[in-house]
Amino acid sequence: MLVVYHALIIFCYEVGCLNLIILAITHCFCYHVFMTTQQTTRSGWNIVGHEHAIDLLRRTLAAQQVRHAYLFTGPEHIGKRLLAHRFAQTLLCTGGSDLHVAPLDACNTCLSCRKVLHGNHPDLHIISRAPDKQFILIEQVRALQSDSARKTLEGRRNVFIIQGAHEMNLQAANCLLKTLEEPEPDVVLLLTAPDPGLLLPTILSRVQQVPMHLLTSLQIKTALEQQWEVEPEEATLIAALAAGRMGWAVQAVEDEELLVERKAQLEALAKLPMVSKVQRFEIAQRISSDSAKARAVLELWLFWWRDMVLAANKCLDLTVNVDMRNILKQQASRVGTVEAERMVRAILSTMEALDQNVNARTALEVLMLDLPAIKS
């Protein structure tokens, strides 16, 4: 059933009908809530939700048919990196009954598990874009190839996690393709990316895809209360703001500044339609100076304008930014559905442009021109 809803969302997106997308997403959330009334953490994996993805990996382990490459996909902060790490830990765990076979669930106590958890297992390699670089570079993939050619030091496998595999430039991606075409027998590559469409089709055809989906607010709220001991009122707010992304919820709990900064960003965003173009361009310049920050700000804006569409359609109770509903209601009545929908499309286009490494400042300046103007 969930697959049908996801197909419906993709269909609506392709035909460009925003109201239908929102309706489909809402139904999808309701289905999640209906199906999952309790937060669950699979023993050994220590992951909230994502039972479908974990079951898929456990079946692979049970059949002893671990493939050479997996791709974990889903929205930012949903837990892709965590699931890849847990799978790597399970592949390397030596706490099972047979030393030569990976168990279905990592024991979390053997030396190998502890090394993975402490980030110092010699057979687990993490590759990601350097903070000062625009891409994952070919040199990093060549190092991966060199490491994969040598024997494992301790474990039964050489495991490589490529975080944000969509950030490989073309050279790096083509270089990785060689490893995927002729993998060493004991090598397992675990890639993460927001969307499979961001990778080369030749890479996609050589990986097992593991799609991950948004959690329900109830799953997140229950997990925050039970595992992070968050007070119920705060857990309700964070779960609503997380919009299905457990990783974001955990960040919000562990970093108090995140919620404070979010509130400040949204209050500034709410004022944007009232400020001059010169001021908007100054803001675009400020945000675009840090590409990771620009992406995070755009995600926040996307939720804001999605909420604006809902508020303009008298669906305020479905909005994510539950603590900003008064402002949303006021602005939505002045902006209207058509303009709010146009902004959602404009933000999606800007995010796509950033993914394709278009100049961030230019992309944000164009977005600023798209913003509707409200006379104060």
Ligand SMILES: [Zn+2]
């Ligand atoms: Zn273990």
